[in-house]
Amino acid sequence: MKDSILILDFGSQYTQLIARKIRELGVFSEIYPCFIDINKIKQISPKGIILSGGPLSVYGEGAPSISKELLNLGIPILGICYGAQLIAYIMGGEVKKAKKHEYGKALVQVKNHKDLFFSLPDKFHCWMSHGDLIKKLNPDKFDILASTENSKYASFKVKDKKIYGVQFHPEVSHTEYGLQILSNFVFKICDCFANWNMKDFIEESVKRIRRTVSRYNVICALSGGVDSSVAATLVHQAVGNKLKCVFVNNGLLRKGEPQQVLRVFRKKMGLNVMYVNASNRFLEKLKGVFDPEEKRKIIGEEFIRVFEEASKKFRNVKFLVQGTLYPDLIESQSAFGSPTSRIKTHHNVGGLPQKMRFKLIEPLKYLFKDEVRKLGAILGLPKEIVFRHPFPGPGLGVRVIGEVTKEKLKILREADSILQEEMQKNGLIEKLWQGFCILLPVKTVGVMGDKRTYEYPCVIRMVTSSDGMTADWARVDYKFLEKVSSRIINEVEGINRVLYDISTKPPSTIEWE
Numbered sequence: 001m002k003d004s005i006l007i008l009d010f011g012s013q014y015t016q017l018i019a020r021k022i023r024e025l026g027v028f029s030e031i032y033p034c035f036i037d038i039n040k041i042k043q044i045s046p047k048g049i050i051l052s053g054g055p056l057s058v059y060g061e062g063a064p065s066i067s068k069e070l071l072n073l074g075i076p077i078l079g080i081c082y083g084a085q086l087i088a089y090i091m092g093g094e095v096k097k098a099k100k101h102e103y104g105k106a107l108v109q110v111k112n113h114k115d116l117f118f119s120l121p122d123k124f125h126c127w128m129s130h131g132d133l134i135k136k137l138n139p140d141k142f143d144i145l146a147s148t149e150n151s152k153y154a155s156f157k158v159k160d161k162k163i164y165g166v167q168f169h170p171e172v173s174h175t176e177y178g179l180q181i182l183s184n185f186v187f188k189i190c191d192c193f194a195n196w197n198m199k200d201f202i203e204e205s206v207k208r209i210r211r212t213v214s215r216y217n218v219i220c221a222l223s224g225g226v227d228s229s230v231a232a233t234l235v236h237q238a239v240g241n242k243l244k245c246v247f248v249n250n251g252l253l254r255k256g257e258p259q260q261v262l263r264v265f266r267k268k269m270g271l272n273v274m275y276v277n278a279s280n281r282f283l284e285k286l287k288g289v290f291d292p293e294e295k296r297k298i299i300g301e302e303f304i305r306v307f308e309e310a311s312k313k314f315r316n317v318k319f320l321v322q323g324t325l326y327p328d329l330i331e332s333q334s335a336f337g338s339p340t341s342r343i344k345t346h347h348n349v350g351g352l353p354q355k356m357r358f359k360l361i362e363p364l365k366y367l368f369k370d371e372v373r374k375l376g377a378i379l380g381l382p383k384e385i386v387f388r389h390p391f392p393g394p395g396l397g398v399r400v401i402g403e404v405t406k407e408k409l410k411i412l413r414e415a416d417s418i419l420q421e422e423m424q425k426n427g428l429i430e431k432l433w434q435g436f437c438i439l440l441p442v443k444t445v446g447v448m449g450d451k452r453t454y455e456y457p458c459v460i461r462m463v464t465s466s467d468g469m470t471a472d473w474a475r476v477d478y479k480f481l482e483k484v485s486s487r488i489i490n491e492v493e494g495i496n497r498v499l500y501d502i503s504t505k506p507p508s509t510i511e512w513e
Contacts, residue, residue, distance in 0.1 A: 003192040005029045006046035008036065010054030010064050010082050016326040017469050018050055018080070018171045020368050021182050026194030031366075034064045041070070048076045048190035051083025053169065057097070057132050058082065058089045066090070076162035076190045078116075081130055084156070084165030091158065094136035098150070102128035102167075103507065105174065106148045108155075116145060116155065116164050118184050124176040126154075126168035127470065129506065134167065162189055173466040198374055202234065205363050209238035213319060218361065219244045219311050220321035221303065222273060223393065224261030227323030227364060229385045230376040232271065234363050235321050237379070244317070245271050246310045248303065251279030252395030252409070255417040268382055274313070278306050286397065286404045292513035295404070299394040308357050320358035324365045325372065325468075368467040389434045390468065390510075398513035402441030408456075411494040412439040415458045418487045422480065432474055433465035437488075438501075438512050446496030457497040458488055463510055471505040 005022050009015045009031050022029035030044070034051075041049070049070070056063045068090060071077065079087040085095045106128045110117045126148070134153040137144075145164070146155035155166045164185065170178035186192045220232045222245040236243045245265065249258045258275070265271045285298050304320075311317040364372055369390060376386040392398055396416075400408045416437040423435050438459040446453040460481070465471035485498040501508075 002028045002195055003047045003190075004044070005048045005050060005186060005190065005192065006041065006044055007031045007050045007052060008034045008066070008083075010034045010052050010086070011056065012053035012080075012082065014169055014171050014469055015052040016366060017368065017467060018052060018182075019366070020326075020371060020467065021171050021179060022050075022186060023196060023371075024179070025183055025186055026196055027186055027192045028196040034066065038067050038069050038073075041073070041075075046075060047192045048078070048186065050185075051077065051079040051086060053081030053083065053129070056082070058085045058095050071158075071161070071163060076185070077164070078185045078189075079163075079165040080171070081167060081169060084167055085130075085132060085134055087158070087163060087165050088134045088137055088142075088153070088156070091141055092138055093134055093142070095132055096135050098131055098133040100150055101131045102148070102150050103130075104128065104504070106150065106154075106168065108146050108148055108168065110146045112143065112145045112157075115189055116157070116166075116181060116184050118188060120177050120180060125174075126170070126176070126178070127172045127174040128168050130167065134165075164189070172470045174470055174472070198371070198378060202237075202375070202378065205234055206238040209235055209361060209363060212361065213239050213242060215316070216318035217242045217244060217314055217316050218319040218321055219246055219307060219314065219317055219358075221307060221323075222247045222261075222265065222271075223323070223391070224257065224264065224385075224388075225323065225391050226369070226372055226376055226381075226385055226388050227325055227390075228321075229265075229323070229381055230372050230379065231321050231323040231362070231364055233269075233376070233379045233381060235361060236271070243321070244311075244314050245273045246307060247273050247275050248306050248310075249275070249277045249279055250282040250299065250303070250395060250397075252282065252299070252397040252404070254391070254396065254420070255413040264382060264385060274310060276306060276310055278302075281306070282397075283404065283406065288403065290402050292398060295397055295513070296394055299397055303393075304358075311357070318359060319361050321361045321363075324362040326366050326368055328365075368469070370467055387430050389429065389432070389436070391436075392511055398511055399436060399438050400441075401438060401512055407494070408439055411456060411492060412437060412458075414492045415439070415488045415495060418491060419460060419484055422484050422487070426480055428462075428474075428476065428480075431464075433463050433468065433471060434510060435460070435462040435474070437461070439495075444497050448496065453496045455494050455496040457499060458492075458495045459499045459501055459512075460484065461501045461510070461512070463505070465505075465510075468510065469505075471510050473500075473502045473504060 007018050019029040089095045105125045108126045110122050143157045148154045151167045157164050170181040222228050265273050373386050397404050440457050443454050444457050462474040463471040464474050
């Protein structure tokens with residue numbers, strides 16, 4: 001039996017990130033809905049329990065809660081954000097709406113370095129994301145471990161129990177020493193042993209896929225990105241020639257992308273890939289559509305219809321492989337039946353039609369991008385695939401803001417091609433999480449050759465991140481931005497203004513739609 005940490009999901013956007021961090025420490029972790037039966041927890045017998053954050057207020061009507069019995073099982077518990085507030089609230093503390101919300105970085109002052117904050121400095125920056133605060137705790141029941149300017153009870157411990165709470169999010173990369181805090185909980189407090197790794201994941205996935213597929217054939221929605229590429233390689237390892245890959249040109253790809261994808265997968269990886277050019281079909285469906293949610297759903301359904309038609313050329317096809325990742329799931333819907341707030345519909349999750357001929361195989365759906373890259377390297381994928389920047393399934397359809405037309409796509413392709421070329425020249429592809437261009441649905445006045453122009457503005461978006469759940473805008477050199485801007489304005493007909501997006505995630509998302 002592997003030591004494990006059980007994570008109860010109260011609807012946080014970061015729940016799977018907690019699990020990822022625990023697995024990064026070499027300890028197996030599982031996520032269950034917050035309303036899991038107490039007897040099921042006893043059956044699992046975890047070494048520790050983590051209560052996630054969530055979008056609701058613990059004092060609100062219908063707010064998810066836990067049984068008091070959970071706090072008396074003798075299993076170490078760590079409450080994060082909503083989870084911390086819930087522990088305080090159940091044990092008689094006062095939780096109220098904060099006069100001043102905390103979103104972003106805050107300075108933590110550690111008051112007790114024993115256990116949870118062992119080996120940490122007296123002060124460090126953490127990541128906050130909450131509108132409620134713990135206002136009062138009974139000093140006879142709780143010890144204060146850390147505070148911030150706005151949160152007196154930024155961290156606490158229940159006296160005589162291994163029950164802890166933190167108001168901030170140690171699981172996100174922007175919290176300094178966040179991994180050390182989780183490590184202290186997992187190893188120092190829960191006494192876990194590190195005995196789980198990515199090779200275990202591959203072995204377990206291959207067995208599960210082989211058992212699921214049985215005698216049937218499988219087609220894979222291959223896009224050329226790292227997600228679908230790793231998914232295809234993993235499934236191929238499980239079922240061999242039963243896997244049939246299909247690459248669809250939906251007319252929303254970047255400049256030269258169809259040729260590059262086919263070259264890599266046919267020549268370098270030796271996979272048999274069917275090419276389907278459905279450009280006109282997708283663009284016709286998107287005519288007159290402005291709403292981003294509607295665009296994603298149209299693209300998602302049309303992909304499925306194209307794959308259904310392509311599958312008729314193969315016999316006995318029952319399954320469709322997709323490179324869905326966990327961020328896709330948690331931004332589209334709750335993956336575990338919990339009260340997660342939907343951010344946007346991803347074409348391969350919430351955008352899928354209700355009726356399909358296929359059953360889905362999504363071997364990566366509980367992994368993050370950095371884990372998938374590690375998996376790809378272990379599976380032997382080419383470096384140019386493993387470190388490729390994320391590209392949304394709807395492609396340029398969600399980077400042309402508003403209605404998608406051939407004219408706008410041509411303009412955006414040329415601008416983005418210049419950015420990609422300059423990032424490659426300056427060694428930014430592997431340094432950044434993502435870099436791309438967006439075309440706005442407005443026009444601005446400019447002057448070129450002493451003549452008035454009235455053309456589109458282009459936005460450059462470049463971010464740093466480790467997992468895509470949080471992101472910061474990249475502080476790239478001004479000379480780089482100057483050169484890219486100059487090239488786009490001078491070389492791309494239809495653009496007369498270039499802007500740089502300096503928003504973080506949250507509150508913004510990485511993509512604009």
